[in-house]
Amino acid sequence: MTVAAKVRARAQALREEIARHDYAYYVLDAPTVPDAQYDRLFRELQELEARHPELVTADSPTQRVGGAPRADLAEVRHAVPMLSLANALDEDEAVAFDARVRDQLQRAGFATAQVQYACEPKFDGLAVSLRYEKGDLALAATRGDGVVGEDVTANARTIRAVPLRLKADAPRVLEVRGEVLMFRRDLERLNERAREAGEKEFANPRNAAAGSLRQLDPRITARRRLHFFAYGLGEVAGGREPATHSATLDWLEALGLPVCELRRVATGVDGLLGYYREIGGQRARLPYEIDGVVYKVNERRLQEALGFVSRAPRFAVAHKFPAQEALTELLDIDVQVGRTGALTPVARLAPVQVGGVTVTNATLHNEDEIRRKDVRIGDTVIVRRAGDVIPEVVAVVPEKRPARARLFQMPSRCPVCGSAVERPTDEAVARCTGGLVCAAQRKQALLHFAGRRALDIEGLGEKLVDQLVDADLVRSPADLFGLNLGTLAGLERMAEKSAANVLAALDRSKSTTLARFIYALGIRHVGETTARDLASHFGSLDALLAADEAQLLQVADVGPVVAASVAHFFAERHNRKVIEQLRAAGVHWPEGRGKAAAPRGPLAGATVVLTGTLPNMTRDQAGERIVAAGGKVSGSVSRKTSFVVAGTDAGSKLDKAQSLGVRVIDEDELLQLLGEH
């Protein structure tokens, strides 16, 4: 084999191996290799492709990072319309559906004592159509109005559960219909980061999935963890469709697509209701949201005999779970103060049952939301509970508004400490300016510090923190380590045994990791992930403390906002003092640099073309640095190129860049972007 052939074969082998691991992880939910090994393979492929851009293929896993942003999402006309489903809102309606199906089949001449149904969960996400041509993902589109949707191909390519290439024997054209969704834990993480950044949280996984997929910038989609379940077909050409829906789903699974394992074939109406109850019982434990189950007549020839009414098939129905919404009276609006001083208006409600849980509070997010929904105190409101997410006020019922209903006004002073409240004009969130003077912020800061993902101090919960702060025994996290048995046991409702337990937990918490410690400090915009990135980049607390904003900007995924926030935090004398006190109290961690994750860095998501002779390095050397910084090197200029690095004697690539309006830079500017100047 020639060298070139060997390189080509290695790239192909890497692509296949990575695709296999992605499949095991995202589709089978059964990881086959440790993350570190996966990262190594990924990085090797990235480096190979950087050195040999001609080897980059459209289905390479390195191409999942998302291309350049667009101005809008193009319209796509579906080859086969995307239909909707009729609903059955209770068991009687499900029974009626089965009776109707049998009746119609009988009249069409089919003997049908009992019908077989394919049953699946009804996923609470966003319907999409994935079009594969000769096995390659060619187009992804949202449902839109069912006839015309939006082209979200670049975004869908970043979803690792979506195969870029089907396994063997795919038909010439295969349109796969399914649902893009976000798992609950991923939504929680996303919302946690949004909270830390003072941004708006997603109310439920469906909004999060839709908001993440319908993005102009695919790099944002790439950073959100989305999932996909296939549940049907659109156009199929050059291949045979199986005779039943259940066989179709098995076929899709064999082609490498994720299909939900909760699917079953049920017989007759008893089978349907049994399935409904079984899945209803599992619903709360599932890692994703579902809002019902779907029944589809299993045999295709029976489906065809039943046909369609308006835009929904007669052969299928969505049997919905009881609504997770209820009407109640909004008694008052309180304002809660968070760890970073953010003021959140909270609705106090007349107690109401929503999906089996009594709800008395619901978030109103912020002042703008209250205005937008025109919520007034005294209104009758619709509250919704979506899974684990905090209940929210969805809307008011204007017809029920009493004459005494009054408008809410965000206070100009913090309700806890009386400090001024500020709301920067470009932000949705109002904040108390009291910092750690504010008891509410101090309490939240301590709870955060002691939290499971931070120093994990068992037994230091809300009640104890309230007592410690109210009695002015603890002002900063460092004060926690000065507590003794006498003080603790002297608190109300604190037995000596529990006091001793808390002291032991405090002692245990002293041995931690740098990432946890950084996270525990509660720096604005620094969540767990950023804390980990900072820890592995700097390796020691002193190196981090010594870093200026420019050095912070070199950390993977750290942008100007985070860098400024971190620098500002460590510049505060008070914060430095607390850190020193914590170290003096014996809080410690092993130090040393960790590995940096592969597709991160100042050039993450950027596609770069090199042309001409650079003054100080070869193109290969430049390429390696670009890849190490998370970027991608491509051999040809297109609209998707982020920028072209041009040296002397640059030729047609430079011309092309100029004609497309792609940015052109020199070696000097490249070094600046790499943060190496």
Ligand code: IVH
């Ligand atoms: S089948 C011809 N199956 O429900 C029927 N839909 O109202 C096409 N959905 O827009 C849909 N889970 O977003 C089907 N297992 C499932 C589903 C499902 C969720 C959604 C889908 C569609 C809506 C139909």
